[in-house]
Amino acid sequence: MRTLPVGDDALLVEVACGEEAQALHAELLRCREEGALTVREIVPAARTVLLDGLADRARWAAELATRDVPAAAPRARELVELPVRYDGPDLAEVAAHWQVPEREVARVHADTEFTVAFCGFAPGFGYLTGLPARCHVPRRTTPRTAVPAGAVALAGPYTGVYPRSSPGGWQLIGTTDAVLWDPDRVPAALLAPGTRVRFVPVEGP
């Protein structure tokens, strides 16, 4: 684990892989709940966790450099099931990358248990990990100027669902009617970091 000071009062903690970042995130949330960690933001990402507005940065930098974090996130997190129609315009392209028939894309995707590794890009946009390495696909060479809200998409090691219409370069494989982001709801984001996710295939328009 490597710690990098950022600006006046932030610390970027870098680990070896995404699983370690998720475990460290869970550990840091626990420290905050216990009152041991005073911090404004805890932002998990692909291979780092950012502590922003951190009291006592020097102590945490020293402590985290030597800390043993339990390998797996020790808490059972809630499971969210998202109904999805596998009707995306890039199904054929993804099937070609995976070298499988088109219907296999839906089967593999729906059989996978995902975890929200981190959020970003837009409020409520989660980066979901879980697909095996052979199913990782590149971004589209030309991003779409408008991806509809609810589009279920793939890029690199991640799956994501667009919370609202926006430009985007991910490969679209399906559509969900689930409300990913609602500021009037608690929590506002359906897919917060650490949440487990399954996609449930549904038929229909």
Place this chain on the structure above:
Amino acid sequence: MSDRALLVVRAGALTTVQDRGRPGYAHLGVPRSGVLDPPAAALVNRLVGNPPDAAVLETTLDGCVLRPRATVTVAVGGAPCPVSVGGRPAAWGAPVVVPAGALLEVGAATAGVRGYVAVDGGIAVEPVLGSRATDLLSGLGPAPLADGMTLPLGVPAGPPARVDGVPQPCPPAELVLRVTPGPREDWFTARAVRDLTTRAYRVSAASNRIGLRTEGPSLERARTGELPSEGLVLGAVQVPPDGRPVVFLADHPTTGGYPVIAVVRAADLPAAAQALPGIPVRFVPVRRR
């Protein structure tokens, strides 16, 4: 109190409702947002007797024109500009009474970029995640002002401040930003790190509430490839593929995949909010505290 509202007669180039933002949600992809020049906003709030977290209007370059339905006390600050009430010149940087139905004209900035208009009681639009700030990156909070719109006002909290004069900030002719290194300084060549703090940059016209973009020498990467997405702080100096540094301001994304070569001291960011396109920018290296 029933008709405490503001009619927007002329919205201006970009006028938004802002307060101190919505920190604490970065892990959900929510920018902190909020006023770009917090000291200026805090001052106008104080001048009209508002608490520091009351929502104000943030104007961009050409001000705005408002007509309150009830008699209100306002204060205009931030970028210096002419102010008039009912066609007569009024004070800038001081509490001013605007009678019900009178026109409050906030003119074009004579220096700087962002003006602040506080009204006693504050702008009382519905908060989103505890804040009334307009977040232009993610579309949270109220939409930017449009001509003909009506904004609700809150109940005045206290009497306006009794002041003879307030310090008049002078928006910079040159923007000096103190920077600490990293966290991804090692993604750049030694020459690029030297270039950032020794060569001349200028504020780009493409700057906005998300970032202060710059024009100047392109910073050379020491390594190619993609940086995995990571958390970003306010003031991060991110270098996109074109090599020109961008200083992240209030509506910055919460995670990003381009390397951050340095971070601007928080105390220097209000000046960045007032820097006009074209003015020189100097990044001055300082040691971490």
